[in-house]
Amino acid sequence: MSWRRWNYVLHRDIGFLCIGLTLLYAISGVAVNHIKEWNPSYSVERVETNVGPVVGNPADAATALMILARLGEPGKLESSYRPDRNSLQLFVEGRSITVDLPSGHVVHDRAIPRPVLREMNFLHLNHPKKAWTWFADLYAVALAFLAVSGLFMLRRDTLRRGLILTGIGVVIPVFFLFLYL
Amino acid sequence: MRTFLVVILLVAMFSPVTAFAKDFGKGVSLSEETAISSILDTPADYVGKKVKVSGLIIDVCSKRGCWIYLAGDRDFEKIRIKVTDGEIVFPMEARGKVATVEGVVESMVLTREEVIKRRKHHAEEKGVAFDPATVTSGETVLRIRGLGASIDGV
Structure with missing residues (x-):
């Protein structure tokens, strides 16, 4: 050839x-x-809502679960962090839920992978x-x-x-x- | 046989890649762990040195996966881990997981203009509003230049 x-x-x-x-x-x-x-890889959604003022110890898991219940969030609580005295950040299946405790203002960050x-x-x-x-x-x-x-x-x-x-x-x-x- | 090959090809094309490696970059090799609070309390003792830290991942760069924030061992504290773009890519799914990171502690003295530029960039990445008037002076930023990491459950 x-x-x-x-x-x-x-x-x-x-x-x-x-x-x-x-x-x-x-x-x-x-x-x-x-x-x-x-x-290009994730669709990042940011939803703001209000669950009402949160009383109770932010370090207590019961407080976090109460917030999730108010949100109607079915996911499992994985971990939490306190950015400052008035805030609590919850992690549910890779999503971040930040709550301003005195006002109950919630910022729900969700990153959805683009298929x-x-x-x-x-x-x-x-x-x-x-x-x-x-x-x-x-x-x-x-x-x-x-x-x-x-x-x-x-x-x-x-x-x-x-x-x-x-x-x-x-x-x-x-x-x-x-x-x- | 032809149908089988077409099915395999389609499955391979559309199956999501879920198997992110547990280890990132050069992995973690140091035996001794340093508390993030120690680095924040006495940065001069650590700047330029290689450390191993661990903590909860509270935020991830959503666009390039080029930084994460690790929660400190005390309330209200955190430290930023910056990695070279593309060398290590942290997945968004790492938020809320525990990471062990190895890297070199860096201290950067920023002017007010540099702080504004940096915060504006971060705000754009996160899609949130930023008001430059909130920055009144320059600042010293402490971070870890990440060389390797190991993240549980990603």
């Missing part, structure tokens, strides 16, 4: 292998690019580390191969157009480097 044929076969098959990860990195890339405007997107970001941003680092490196090498092998697939009739478009693709990041660096 000629080298051109090998180049074509490898480009095609490695390309197929890369489709899933390319989509993952592309979707997650857009999501994390806008991290200033939104939270699929959070998992994509988890991989894209290499949170797992370990073996995933090597796999992601392998994917980067595969992408580099696809880029270079693609150049060798240019035919005479598309050579000029291919070279111009490739040149534009190289010039664009260089332009932004001049603009912002």
Whole structure:
């Protein structure tokens, strides 16, 4: 088999292998690019309500349970913290409930993981580390191969157009480097 | 066989990743634990030194997971653990869990403008209002540059 044929076969098959990860990195890339405007992995909800003045010892678990009962909160109390003399922070299944004891004002913070997107970001941003680092490196090498092998697939009739478009693709990041660096 | 492969692929694509590692970063190796109250009482004794502390996680950076607040061993006290973005990522689910953290104690002297910038950033992250007029002077901030952590139950 000629080298051109090998180049074509490898480009095609490695390309197929890369489709899933390319989509993952592309979707997650857009999501994390806008991290200033939104939270790409969690939808953070903040609900304020009032349960009325709370009397009783804030260090006492019964006080915390009474607050949860007033809130109609079915979750299990995991732990609590006193940020100051007048406040009590309760943790229920990863959620935070902060109560101003004298007024009964409650701030309920809940972080809901964005389905699929959070998992994509988890991989894209290499949170797992370990073996995933090597796999992601392998994917980067595969992408580099696809880029270079693609150049060798240019035919005479598309050579000029291919070279111009490739040149534009190289010039664009260089332009932004001049603009912002 | 084809149907089986499609099912496996779909399950793999849409299954939530729940298995966050218990250990983060370099983990925890120091044997002696330091009370957060000791660091807050005599910071000069600890600045620049590596310590191991533990406490309840009372807040987590919701956007990048790049910091947590640990409750102190006394009421009303806490200390911030800051980690390098991306190197360690604390999940939001860690709130309310107990963490053991290892890192270097840092002391930062901030001007009023720096305090405003910092608090504004934190308020934006949490989606709460912030009034710069509430900051009247600069301050010294004590924190731990986290190198590794171990969190129970995440």
